[in-house]
Amino acid sequence: MWHYLTRGAGDDRTVHEAQDAWNRYRLRPRVLRDVTSVSTGMQLFGAWQTPIGIAPTAFHAVLHPDGEVATATGAVAAGAPMVLSSRSTRRIEDVAAAISGPWWFQVYLMRERSITAALIERAAAAGATAMVLTADTPYVGHRARTAALSRPLPLSDEQALTNVQQHLPEGAGDYWDLIDQRADLSLGDIGWVADIAELPVVVKGVLRGDEAAACVDAGADAVWVSNHGGRQLDRAISTAAALPEVVAAVAGSVPVIVDGGVRDGFDALVALALGASAVMLGRPVMWALAAEGAAGVTGLLDELTAELRHAMGLAGAARLADLDRSLVTGH
Numbered sequence: 001m002w003h004y005l006t007r008g009a010g011d012d013r014t015v016h017e018a019q020d021a022w023n024r025y026r027l028r029p030r031v032l033r034d035v036t037s038v039s040t041g042m043q044l045f046g047a048w049q050t051p052i053g054i055a056p057t058a059f060h061a062v063l064h065p066d067g068e069v070a071t072a073t074g075a076v077a078a079g080a081p082m083v084l085s086s087r088s089t090r091r092i093e094d095v096a097a098a099i100s101g102p103w104w105f106q107v108y109l110m111r112e113r114s115i116t117a118a119l120i121e122r123a124a125a126a127g128a129t130a131m132v133l134t135a136d137t138p139y140v141g142h143r144a145r146t147a148a149l150s151r152p153l154p155l156s157d158e159q160a161l162t163n164v165q166q167h168l169p170e171g172a173g174d175y176w177d178l179i180d181q182r183a184d185l186s187l188g189d190i191g192w193v194a195d196i197a198e199l200p201v202v203v204k205g206v207l208r209g210d211e212a213a214a215c216v217d218a219g220a221d222a223v224w225v226s227n228h229g230g231r232q233l234d235r236a237i238s239t240a241a242a243l244p245e246v247v248a249a250v251a252g253s254v255p256v257i258v259d260g261g262v263r264d265g266f267d268a269l270v271a272l273a274l275g276a277s278a279v280m281l282g283r284p285v286m287w288a289l290a291a292e293g294a295a296g297v298t299g300l301l302d303e304l305t306a307e308l309r310h311a312m313g314l315a316g317a318a319r320l321a322d323l324d325r326s327l328v329t330g331h
């Protein structure tokens with residue numbers, strides 16, 4: 001499980017680069033600005049107190065007995081956006097019940113489309129305010145260490161199938177064949193998800209400007225710069241390097257979200273100044289959840305938000321709207 005959570009694909013080159021890539025940027029602060037009160041509040045398919053949120057990650061029940069319900073409870077207390085994974089180990093409806101406000105649902109297009117459609121409908125009915133279509137996983141990246149084990153994850157069928165069991169056909173033998181990711185996704189699937197959900201669709205896993213523009217042309221309401229935490233294509237470029245190109249390509253037509261190797265408020269500040277509207281955390285949330293449950297998740301989000309607020313003030317920015325490209329140099 002440790003390898004599953006921490007490692008990436010191949011030789012982990014993309015994983016290892018992720019954090020250092022943010023550290024290659026330097027800040028160019030403004031002075032003599034009124035930063036008596038600094039606000040991190042923002043709107044993005046919902047109103048939030050912080051632009052630092054929770055990227056979708058699978059199987060939280062292995063980290064904490066309350067699983068995604070604890071994660072969601074922690075996010076709500078921090079006023080942070082939370083994206084629930086298609087591979088949630090708690091029922092979509094139970095997680096939604098722990099959230100009073102907005103949240104987003106992550107969509108894997110499974111080989112059996114009707115199962116995916118059912119999950120989208122349930123998430124929309126339970127109050128999701130956006131769908132996040134993960135586009136970088138036509139099949140799961142090769143992860144050397146976990147692949148070597150015959151039963152890679154200490155996860156029961158009951159946990160793995162929590163949300164899909166009720167949609168499996170009678171006597172479905174090898175259910176993984178039905179719920180594994182499809183390899184034939186296309187730009188048309190953005191509209192497919194939007195039509196079922198009747199909600200905005202964010203495309204997650206974009207690393208190029210031209211691809212981002214194509215997603216927008218095909219109807220995406222936001223693009224999410226991600227290399228899946230280095231777990232898909234090893235040697236894919238870092239998100240810190242890809243972000244400026246994507247921001248330039250979409251030219252303000254839709255919001256841009258980013259994740260990958262973000263570990264403190266300074267990384268978040270750089271990402272926001274480069275043009276991201278929200279900055280998401282994958283693994284840190286899992287560690288916080290494992291260590292202290294919902295309180296740990298809130299603590300993590302609060303701490304990074306406080307660090308961001310402090311850094312914004314020292315950079316001369318009282319609002320997120322005051323952050324712009326001129327604050328950052330490097331790469």
Ligand SMILES: Cc1cc2nc3c(=O)[nH]c(=O)nc-3n(C[C@H](O)[C@H](O)[C@H](O)COP(=O)(O)O)c2cc1C
Pocket residue numbers: 004005006018055056057058085086087106134204226227228229230231259260261262280281282283284
């Ligand atoms: C253990 C693990 C499970 C993940 N599961 C999913 C998932 O179910 N759906 C998805 O879109 N991304 C998934 N991701 C990718 C994250 O959403 C995110 O892109 C990545 O973790 C961000 O990088 P970071 O871990 O360095 O913060 C997963 C990542 C990890 C580490």
